[in-house]
Amino acid sequence: MNSDLPFVxxxxxxxxxxxxxxxxxxxxxxxxxxxxxxxxxxxxVDEVPMALSSDDSITVQNVGIATKALTSLNEGSKIGIRGxxxxxxxxxxxxxxxxxxxxxxxxxxxxxxxxxxxxxxxxRTSEEILFYNQITSMAELQxxxxxxxxxxxGLVLELxxxxxxxxxxxxxxxxxxxxxxxxxxLLESNQLLEKSEFSLHRYMKCGLGICGSCCIDPSxxxxxxxxxxxxxxxxxxxxxxxxxxxxxxxxxxx
Ligand SMILES: Cc1cc2nc3c(=O)[nH]c(=O)nc-3n(C[C@H](O)[C@H](O)[C@H](O)COP(=O)(O)OP(=O)(O)OC[C@H]3O[C@@H](n4cnc5c(N)ncnc54)[C@H](O)[C@@H]3O)c2cc1C
Ligand code: FES
Numbered sequence: 160m161n162s163d164l165p166f167v168x169x170x171x172x173x174x175x176x177x178x179x180x181x182x183x184x185x186x187x188x189x190x191x192x193x194x195x196x197x198x199x200x201x202x203x204v205d206e207v208p209m210a211l212s213s214d215d216s217i218t219v220q221n222v223g224i225a226t227k228a229l230t231s232l233n234e235g236s237k238i239g240i241r242g243x244x245x246x247x248x249x250x251x252x253x254x255x256x257x258x259x260x261x262x263x264x265x266x267x268x269x270x271x272x273x274x275x276x277x278x279x280x281x282x283r284t285s286e287e288i289l290f291y292n293q294i295t296s297m298a299e300l301q302x303x304x305x306x307x308x309x310x311x312x313g314l315v316l317e318l319x320x321x322x323x324x325x326x327x328x329x330x331x332x333x334x335x336x337x338x339x340x341x342x343x344x345l346l347e348s349n350q351l352l353e354k355s356e357f358s359l360h361r362y363m364k365c366g367l368g369i370c371g372s373c374c375i376d377p378s379x380x381x382x383x384x385x386x387x388x389x390x391x392x393x394x395x396x397x398x399x400x401x402x403x404x405x406x407x408x409x410x411x412x413x
Contacts, residue, residue: 165200165239176289179221181230188214192247193268194388198366200239204228208363210265220261255327259334270297281315333358340400352391
């Protein structure tokens with residue numbers, strides 16, 4: 160099922176993952192590749208991009224108007240879904256996953272598929288470590304929290320020093336841009352960009368490759384069409400970690 164018009168689904172179940180994050184399960188399953196996203200239309204509010212965290216769910220963090228509306232819905236509510244859109248991660252066993260916070264969402268289907276051997280997961284605090292029990296049944300999990308309430312006290316980047324990065328066949332990454340940029344630099348200095356894949360975020364309007372709002376400098380590739388997953392070496396010299404464009408296209412320093 161892939162439609163460029165919103166397809167109406169009913170929320171059949173809601174799981175609260177943390178104070179700000181909920182997983183919304185639909186009454187329909189989507190055929191997708193891990194890492195693909197959908198455009199989620201919240202009637203009367205907005206339409207926003209969300210990774211599929213499984214074939215029938217999205218995992219949403221409340222950060223603003225649309226996500227507040229989404230996380231306030233009840234079972235039985237209806238929303239519109241367009242997609243799935245974009246590419247996905249390569250499905251390679253013996254992968255290393257690296258994520259921060261809700262950045263786990265697009266990697267979760269890879270974990271569920273058994274592709275991720277080790278998962279390095281960072282968050283501000285233990286409460287923001289999502290899907291803990293699920294992950295530990297699917298991969299070797301190492302956690303870092305800023306406040307030390309779970310696992311290593313510090314950054315997920317520091318966990319990377321404790322694993323043999325070159326022993327993995329693929330390294331998949333998603334999270335806040337500063338984290339992504341730091342991971343990128345470390346992999347670059349270890350000459351591992353060619354076997355890494357990054358799931359990126361930019362402001363999306365159409366999600367279809369038409370409006371240009373999600374392009375990144377200097378190549379102009381569209382995150383919604385050519386991405387959201389890019390091989391690390393393709394991103395060398397790009398705007399990632401430096402600047403981004405807001406809803407009106409203004410360039411903002413990170
Ligand atoms: C490919 C992709 C996959 C994503 N997957 C997830 C996910 O699985 N779970 C999740 O919680 N979040 C995900 N996001 C981020 C999510 O789209 C934003 O948090 C959401 O759009 C915020 O909307 P808002 O109205 O609540 O917040 P606002 O107050 O409008 O904005 C808060 C922040 O969200 C960004 N944002 C707002 N609208 C958009 C938009 N249309 N496109 C991109 N960013 C936007 C703003 O730039 C700002 O940084 C994803 C983004 C992209 C591009
Ligand atoms: S969101 Fe319109 S081109 Fe990507």
